[in-house]
Amino acid sequence: xxxxxxxxxxxSSVIILGLMFxxxxxxxxxxxxxxxPPIKIGIVQSLSGMVSDYALEDLEGxxxxxxxxxxxxxxxxxxxxRKIELLVRDDMLKPDVAVKNAKExxxxxxxxxxxxxxxxxxxxxxxxxxxxxxxxLWGWDARTHHATQARGHRYLFRSSGDTWMNGHxxxxxxxxxxxxxWGFINQDYSYGRSQFESFTIAMKKAKPGFTIATEQWPKLGxxxxxxxxxxxxxxxxxVLYTTLWGTDAMxxxxxxxxxxxxxxxxxxxxxxxxxxxxxxxxxxxxxVYCMTEYPFVYPGTxxxxxxxxxxxxxxxxxxxxxxxxxxxxxxxxxAGIEKAGTVKTEPLIDALEGISIxxxxxxxxxxxxxCDHQADYGIVMGVSKKSPDWPWFVLEDQVVIPGAPTMRxxxxxxxxRAAEKK
Amino acid sequence: MTGWVLMxxxxxxxxxxxxxxxxxxxxxxxxxxxxxxxxxxxxIYMLGAYTCxxxxxxxxxxxxxxxxxxxxxxxxxxxxxxILEVVLMRRFYGKVPLYxxxxxxxxxxATYDMARMIWGWIIKxxxxxxxxxRTLAIFGQPFPAYNVFLIFMGFFMFFLIWFLIRRTAWGKKxxxxxxxxxxxxxxxxxVPIVFxxxxxxxxxxAAMGGALVAPMAGMAADMGIDAGITAFIVVVxxxxxxxxxxxxxxxxxxxVLAFGILILPEFAIAFMYLVLVxxxxxxxxxxxxxxxxxx
Numbered sequence: 110x111x112x113x114x115x116x117x118x119x120x121s122s123v124i125i126l127g128l129m130f131x132x133x134x135x136x137x138x139x140x141x142x143x144x145x146p147p148i149k150i151g152i153v154q155s156l157s158g159m160v161s162d163y164a165l166e167d168l169e170g171x172x173x174x175x176x177x178x179x180x181x182x183x184x185x186x187x188x189x190x191r192k193i194e195l196l197v198r199d200d201m202l203k204p205d206v207a208v209k210n211a212k213e214x215x216x217x218x219x220x221x222x223x224x225x226x227x228x229x230x231x232x233x234x235x236x237x238x239x240x241x242x243x244x245x246l247w248g249w250d251a252r253t254h255h256a257t258q259a260r261g262h263r264y265l266f267r268s269s270g271d272t273w274m275n276g277h278x279x280x281x282x283x284x285x286x287x288x289x290x291w292g293f294i295n296q297d298y299s300y301g302r303s304q305f306e307s308f309t310i311a312m313k314k315a316k317p318g319f320t321i322a323t324e325q326w327p328k329l330g331x332x333x334x335x336x337x338x339x340x341x342x343x344x345x346x347x348v349l350y351t352t353l354w355g356t357d358a359m360x361x362x363x364x365x366x367x368x369x370x371x372x373x374x375x376x377x378x379x380x381x382x383x384x385x386x387x388x389x390x391x392x393x394x395x396x397v398y399c400m401t402e403y404p405f406v407y408p409g410t411x412x413x414x415x416x417x418x419x420x421x422x423x424x425x426x427x428x429x430x431x432x433x434x435x436x437x438x439x440x441x442x443x444a445g446i447e448k449a450g451t452v453k454t455e456p457l458i459d460a461l462e463g464i465s466i467x468x469x470x471x472x473x474x475x476x477x478x479x480c481d482h483q484a485d486y487g488i489v490m491g492v493s494k495k496s497p498d499w500p501w502f503v504l505e506d507q508v509v510i511p512g513a514p515t516m517r518x519x520x521x522x523x524x525x526r527a528a529e530k531k
Numbered sequence: 532m533t534g535w536v537l538m539x540x541x542x543x544x545x546x547x548x549x550x551x552x553x554x555x556x557x558x559x560x561x562x563x564x565x566x567x568x569x570x571x572x573x574x575i576y577m578l579g580a581y582t583c584x585x586x587x588x589x590x591x592x593x594x595x596x597x598x599x600x601x602x603x604x605x606x607x608x609x610x611x612x613x614i615l616e617v618v619l620m621r622r623f624y625g626k627v628p629l630y631x632x633x634x635x636x637x638x639x640x641a642t643y644d645m646a647r648m649i650w651g652w653i654i655k656x657x658x659x660x661x662x663x664x665r666t667l668a669i670f671g672q673p674f675p676a677y678n679v680f681l682i683f684m685g686f687f688m689f690f691l692i693w694f695l696i697r698r699t700a701w702g703k704k705x706x707x708x709x710x711x712x713x714x715x716x717x718x719x720x721x722v723p724i725v726f727x728x729x730x731x732x733x734x735x736x737a738a739m740g741g742a743l744v745a746p747m748a749g750m751a752a753d754m755g756i757d758a759g760i761t762a763f764i765v766v767v768x769x770x771x772x773x774x775x776x777x778x779x780x781x782x783x784x785x786x787v788l789a790f791g792i793l794i795l796p797e798f799a800i801a802f803m804y805l806v807l808v809x810x811x812x813x814x815x816x817x818x819x820x821x822x823x824x825x826x
Contacts, residue, residue: 336789359749367675
C-alpha cells in the first residue's frame with residue numbers, strides 16, 4: 110500500500126516537473142525565435158585522458174569570454190547582434206576521433222568554424238582535414254611548431270605560443286647569463302623532443318661555448334625519476350633545462366629535492382607556472398627559474414582582476430595559463446567576427462590576419478602574424494618563492510620576454526613550406 | 532665516473548625496483564591464486580595514493596599522521612575492493628576468462644571516474660612527512676631519507692606476503708584453493724571467502740604501493756594506467772604468479788634502467804621492454820614461472 114502511494118506521488122511529481130520544464134523551454138524558445146540564429150562554434154578538445162585537467166581550463170577560459178559577450182547581447186555582425194553557441198566534443202587525445210568530431214561538427218551540426226585542440230598530434234590531423242575542406246580552425250593550446258611552419262596553411266590560426274618560440278624565448282634569457290654547461294631532462298615524445306631541439310638550436314646560435322653535459326629522456330608518465338636524477342647530478346651541469354609538465358614535473362621536483370639537486374645546479378622549467386605551482390603547494394622549491402605565460406600574481410590590470418573574478422565565479426578556482434589561453438582565443442575570434450561583420454570563412458580569415466587583441470597576461474597585446482597565422486604571444490621568466498599571501502609559491506623578479514623576436518622569420522617558414530611541397 | 536657515483540646509481544635503481552615491485556606484487560598474487568589478470572590493479576594503486584593524500588591532509592601532514600595513514604588508507608581501499616569482489620567478481624569465476632578481463636577492465640575505468648568525482652580535476656601531491664624531509668649521505672653521495680624508507684618497506688612487504696602465504700593456515704588454504712578449487716571445497720574450506728580475502732589482500736598490497744608513492748610523486752587520476760602496464764611487464768618477466776619472480780624482475784628492470792641511462796640515455800624508454808623481449812625469447816614462461824603445458 111505504502112509503496113503504491115509513494116509510486117503515485119513519484120509519477121505525479123515527475124509529470125509536474127516535466128510540464129514545468131517544457132513551459133520554461135517554451136518561453137525561452139519564443140524569446141530566441143525573434144533574434145538571429147546563434148553563431149555556432151565547434152570545440153574539439155581532449156576532455157578525457159592525461160591532459161583533461163588542463164583541457165578543461167582552456168575551455169572554461171573560453172567560456173568566460175563567450176558568457177561575457179552573450180551577456181551583452183552577442184557579437185555585432187552585419188545582420189545584427191548574434192549570440193554564440195558552443196558545441197563541445199571530446200577527442201580522447203586521439204587524432205582520428207578528433208577528425209571524426211570535426212566532420213560531425215561542421216557537416217552535421219553546421220558549425221561556422223572550429224576552435225580548440227590541446228594535443229599536437231590532434232592539431233596536425235584536424236588541421237589537415239580543415240585545409241582540405243576549407244574550414245577555419247583556431248588552435249588555442251597545441252604547440253608543435255610544425256603546425257604553423259612546414260605544415261601551416263590559410264585555414265589554421267594559433268593564439269598560443271609554439272615550441273619554436275618557447276625554446277627561443279628561454280634561450281634569449283639564458284644567453285646573457287654566464288652558464289655554458291647544460292643538462293636536460295624531457296619526456297620522450299614529440300613535445301619533449303621538439304622543445305629540446307628548439308632550445309638547443311637557439312642556444313647554439315646565441316651562446317658561444319654552449320655544451321650539453323647530459324640529456325635524459327624518461328617516458329611520459331613515469332612513476333619514478335630517481336635514476337635520472339642521480340645521472341643528472343653525476344654529469345654536473347651548471348643549469349638544468351626541462352620541459353617536464355603535469356605529474357611528471359611534480360614527481361621530478363619532489364624526488365630531486367630529496368637528492369639536493371636544486372642546491373647543486375640552477376633549474377629552469379618551462380610552463381612551471383600555476384598549473385604546477387598550485388598543486389605543488391608548499392612542496393615546491395625556492396629559486397627555480399619558472400617560465401609561464403600567465404604568472405597569476407603580477408602587477409595586474411583591472412581587466413585581469415575582472416577576468417579572475419569571472420573565472421572564479423564560474424569554476425570556483427583561480428585561473429591558470431590554460432584558462433588565459435582559452436580566454437585569448439575567444440577574444441581573438443570575437444574581435445575577428447566583429448571586424449569582418451560575418452562568420453563566412455574567407456572574409457573572416459581576411460579579417461583575422463594581422464589582428465591584435467589586448468590580453469590580461471603580461472604580454473599585454475598579441476598580434477596574429479599575417480604570413481603564418483601564428484600569434485606573437487610573449488612569455489614570462491620568474492623565480493619561485495614562498496608567499497605569505499598564497500598557499501602556493503609565486504614567481505618573483507619577473508622578466509617579460511616578448512613573443513615577436515622569438516618567432517621564426519616568414520622567409521624561412523615559406524621556404525620550408527615550399528620544400529615540403531616538393 | 533667514480534665508484535661512488537655507480538653506487539649512488541645502484542641505490543637509485545633499487546628505489547625504482549621497489550616501486551615496480553610494490554605495483555606488481557598484488558597483481559602476481561591475484562594472478563597466481565585466482566587466475567585472474569586483474570586490470571583494475573592500477574586503479575587500486577591510484578586510489579591508494581589518493582586515499583593516502585586525503586588522510587595525510589586530514590592528519591595535518593605530521594609524522595604520526597603519515598604512519599597512521601599507511602595503516603588506514605590501504606585497509607580502506609582493500610575493504611572497498613573486497614566488497615566489489617563479493618558483489619561483482621564472484622559471478623564470473625570458472626566462466627570464460629574473457630568475461631573477467633572485461634570486468635576488471637571496466638572496474639579500472641570506473642576507478643578513474645570515481646577518483647575524478649571524489650578528488651576533482653586538479654593534479655595533486657601528498658606532503659612529505661617532516662621526518663623524511665632530509666638528505667642522507669651514503670658513502671658521501673646524497674640519498675633522500677624517504678627512499679631509504681621506501682626500500683625498507685619494499686623488502687618488508689615482500690617478507691610479509693611471503694610469510695602469510697607460506698607460513699600461515701590461511702596461506703595453505705589459499706594455495707590449496709589455487710591448485711584445485713573443487714577438492715579444497717570438498718574438504719570443508721569456504722573457497723569463496725578464501726578468494727575474497729586473497730583479492731582483498733592483493734588490493735591492499737596495490738593500495739599500499741600507491742600510498743607509499745604518494746608523498747614522493749605527483750598524482751593524477753590516470754596514474755594507474757601506466758602503473759598497470761609496468762606491473763604487467765614485471766609480472767611477465769618474473770613469471771606469472773611468482774612472488775620472488777616479481778621481486779627479481781623489478782630489481783633487474785630498475786637496475787638495467789639505472790645503469791642503462793648512464794651509457795645510453797637516449798633509450799631510457801626502451802630498457803624495460805628490452806628485458807621483457809630477452810626474457811620472452813630465452814624463457815617465455817618468465818624467470819620463476821613454470822612452462823604452461825596445454826593438455
